[in-house]
Amino acid sequence: MEGKVSKERKIGIAKVRTPGKVIISGEHSVVYHKSALVMAINLFTEAQVTVFSREEQPPSIEVKIFQRVSGEVICLYEPGETNDQKEAKLIEHIIQDCNLIPQHKITLLVEISSQIPIGAGLGSSAAYSIALSGALYLGIQLYLGNQCNLTKASLNHKVSRYADVLERLIHTNPSGVDVAISLNGGMLTFLKGETPAQNQITLLPDASNSLNMILVNTNKARNSKLTIEAVMKLRDEQKERFENLIAKIGKLTELVIEQYTIPEQQDQLLLLQMIEENHFLLKELGVSCTEIETILQILSKFGISAKLTGAGGGGCVVGFITKEQVVEDDSLQKELKQSGFSLFSGIELSQGGMTFEISTEKEISKL
Structure with a gap:
């Protein structure tokens, strides 16, 4: 697929950045229906998607996800090919939700980089899920020419649903707290309900950290x-x-x-x-x-x-x-x-949550 890039027209680039988190208080007791206090922090995962419109036949949808620093390929996706990777399942879900069809001619190159250590309890998988979901969705919207119609609220809604798909593939039954804090930033409290649907996530917009x-x-x-x-x-x-x-x-x-x-x-x-x-x-x-x-x-x-x-x-x-x-x-x-x-x-406390930057040949917009 890399050899085809020179034959394709570059449409634009979108970047998505999401923070990690720390649990300030409430580890383990949260499992037994006690509150936990969670804070977004200034360690980030970033996904950058470069969007190409393919000119040659046959038409197809191609997605390549790779590590920015090492160049290691995380996932290579093409419709119809057998691919059991979690990322491939997410791509398939977003493509269907955005009504992309095989007649479209699109290539998405997604570069992932992260400051958040993996497996350290800092929300690395949620930040990855949100950044990747956001990059894929924005890349498709760039291809379709819909970037001017995007709002932060609509993006948060879409990306939250997409990230939840990947989180469930990774963790089976996530609480949703990591996605919520990475998406919104700031601080929140989490209270486990009797069922996942009854979990209470409360954003704390007035919370501050003096330490x-x-x-x-x-x-x-x-x-x-x-x-x-x-x-x-x-x-x-x-x-x-x-x-x-x-x-x-x-x-x-x-x-x-x-x-x-x-x-x-x-x-x-x-x-x-x-x-x-x-x-x-x-x-x-x-x-x-x-x-x-x-x-x-x-x-x-x-x-x-x-x-x-x-x-x-x-x-x-x-x-x-x-x-x-x-x-x-x-x-x-x-x-x-x-x-x-x-x-x-x-x-530090990170207030911004998920942020976006979209650039085309004509303009740069930030959300």
Whole structure:
């Protein structure tokens, strides 16, 4: 397909960028119908689609998805060819929804790049699902000449549905919280219902973050299944202790939510204490690990309050620092690196959610 590009007319380019996320509070207790507080962060996945109209016969629809840095092909799609890849199923769904037919002559080249580590509990799959879905949809709209009719609201609606298709292929039964936070940005609360349809996702447009943040990756692959099984074992063998821990995490999370949603009442020192207590409860629940505890010890030497974020058993630690604190980034990074960990400094609340940029021969538009 790459050899055909020179025979095709370039129509335009569309870019989609989506943020990752951290769970501030509520890991594991959220499974038992307690609230979780989730924040979009300034680590992003980007998908860029270049759209070509093919001039030669026979007409067809071709899509190639590849990694921008390595050039590795993720998916190569042509209608009628057997392809069991998850991305191919998403492409087929979007093509049908947009009423593309084989008589169309279109090539979409989609480049993917990401700052979000995979499997670290930072919402990498949801950000990927949204960025890819958005790029494919925008590419088709460019080909059809509909880009001037696009609105942010209509795009959010379409892309949310498409991303959910891919997320279900990846995770079987996702909660929807990762797609919601990556799509909208900012902060939200999530409360699990008795059925997925009853899940409550509440955006918090007035929430603010007065603390600086860092992320540290253990570089240890998480096994969420094993971690969840360990929690369930505790539930079955020590029911009273388990229920007490879950209740404490749930109550603590409600207090943390208040701290973020009522900025004028935010007490930074109290919030830092709650962050540390949150991690202690998660450790008691059995979801920490040696690597996470080592990171916490290192961060503590630099005066940084921290907790695991996500399922635990690996993944990432999120650290919180007051605006007044001065942390020697070089010294911190050196010590973490010596222990095999990776530091992401300058982590911030990302308000924008999914963003778009569309360029044609005539104009550039941003949504």
